[in-house]
Amino acid sequence: MYVITYSLRKDEPNSENFYNTVAVFTDEVLIEAGGLLADITEDYYAFLAEGKEELPAKEELPAKEEVILELLMLGILWRVYSGDAMKLGEASGRMLTSLSEIRQDAGRFKPGVDFLKGIMSTLFLSPDLYDNMLAADPDTNHFNMLLLWLEATGEFKQEVKRLRKWQKFLESIPHAKAVDTLESIFALTLWFEVRTNEVLGTFTPNVDRYLNEIRPERYWHEDVIFCGRRRLEYHLNMVGAEIMNRTYRKAFLNKKRKIILLPACMRILPAGKCRAKAVGGAYQCSECSVECSVGRVTKLGKKYGVEVIIVPHESSISNSGNDLIFEEDTGVIGVACVLNLISGGWMLKERGIPAQCVLLDYCGCKNHWHDEGLPTDINLNQLIRIMSGK
Numbered sequence: 273m274y275v276i277t278y279s280l281r282k283d284e285p286n287s288e289n290f291y292n293t294v295a296v297f298t299d300e301v302l303i304e305a306g307g308l309l310a311d312i313t314e315d316y317y318a319f320l321a322e323g324k325e326e327l328p329a330k331e332e333l334p335a336k337e338e339v340i341l342e343l344l345m346l347g348i349l350w351r352v353y354s355g356d357a358m359k360l361g362e363a364s365g366r367m368l369t370s371l372s373e374i375r376q377d378a379g380r381f382k383p384g385v386d387f388l389k390g391i392m393s394t395l396f397l398s399p400d401l402y403d404n405m406l407a408a409d410p411d412t413n414h415f416n417m418l419l420l421w422l423e424a425t426g427e428f429k430q431e432v433k434r435l436r437k438w439q440k441f442l443e444s445i446p447h448a449k450a451v452d453t454l455e456s457i458f459a460l461t462l463w464f465e466v467r468t469n470e471v472l473g474t475f476t477p478n479v480d481r482y483l484n485e486i487r488p489e490r491y492w493h494e495d496v497i498f499c500g501r502r503r504l505e506y507h508l509n510m511v512g513a514e515i516m517n518r519t520y521r522k523a524f525l526n527k528k529r530k531i532i533l534l535p536a537c538m539r540i541l542p543a544g545k546c547r548a549k550a551v552g553g554a555y556q557c558s559e560c561s562v563e564c565s566v567g568r569v570t571k572l573g574k575k576y577g578v579e580v581i582i583v584p585h586e587s588s589i590s591n592s593g594n595d596l597i598f599e600e601d602t603g604v605i606g607v608a609c610v611l612n613l614i615s616g617g618w619m620l621k622e623r624g625i626p627a628q629c630v631l632l633d634y635c636g637c638k639n640h641w642h643d644e645g646l647p648t649d650i651n652l653n654q655l656i657r658i659m660s661g662k
């Protein structure tokens with residue numbers, strides 16, 4: 273099978289080996305990070321407890337595992353993007369951030385906004401420098417510049433919200449201690465990079481090839497940053513999905529109504545031929561083909577009393593008018609490409625919805641990864657384990 277960037281199956285018929293591997297490895301990550309960052313985690317809890325009113329209404333104090341995930345995310349985004357962030361002027365950054373905000377509600381003007389965003393992102397966010405990954409020195413001022421860069425991309429909204437809290441935390445402690453804190457986080461990041469290359473690298477065999485050979489075709493496109501994610505970010509999302517599944521599992525299982533959100537790229541037939549019915553801003557499958565992964569999941573969902581909804585794009589999930597998804601007492605199983613998992617889970621949490629993730633076994637959508645679009649698929653055993661709570 274042609275692997276664009278990642279494959280959870282490798283040469284095997286399914287991704288069982290991946291799910292076993294990532295579960296064992298996540299235990300190792302939590303032990304390593306729990307030891308290295310114990311003091312930071314404790315100080316952060318104390319900081320949050322003091323200013324609890326700053327937490328969004330539906331959020332409680334994050335679980336320890338979630339704090340570790342945020343610290344890993346901080347270290348990895350710093351490692352990958354802080355070098356580029358040092359080169360972004362404030363005016364260009366603010367302009368790009370405004371453009372990303374306009375894009376959200378651009379309606380019929382979206383193609384024009386995307387065109388402009390593609391040009392500006394390629395020019396000002398320096399994607400051609402990724403290979404060097406020259407991280408900036410640990411410093412709270414550099415942290416500000418990284419946040420400006422991340423905001424300017426429009427790709428890291430949930431991550432930035434969490435990093436803003438860490439920024440406030442670092443500003444609340446003496447400068448020397450803040451630098452020490454960042455250095456400890458970077459030590460964990462380096463360990464994570466080495467270990468994930470050893471343990472999870474086998475599932476991301478073509479990311480570097482894609483970045484070097486195919487990704488330049490995405491220059492000047494709106495998704496130039498999204499398609500340029502590094503291997504380290506794939507690995508972060510793999511471990512992050514496992515951490516989120518553990519952290520939100522109980523809350524998810526306690527919900528009365530459960531739904532599965534499937535990406536449109538799983539359909540075997542293209543939009544004009546697929547017989548899914550439009551419902552609100554989403555679609556419901558009519559099971560027209562036994563060969564279609566969406567049809568198979570829909571059948572399975574009926575067996576377990578779980579609704580199945582096809583969403584055209586991740587952004588359509590966050591649409592506040594999407595009443596199908598944001599009903600009271602709902603838990604969501606989100607199926608997505610590896611790169612969308614953490615932000616999707618946090619976005620749902622922000623809306624008071626506990627999410628469980630199932631990764632697409634590989635990416636292939638026409639929007640970003642493949643000219644004709646490869647129908648994508650998931651591990652049904654993993655879906656059953658999540659639906660049945662086993």
Ligand code: SF4
Nearest residue numbers: 546548557560564567
């Ligand atoms: S099985 Fe469902 S999702 Fe697949 S092509 Fe038919 S209607 Fe569309």
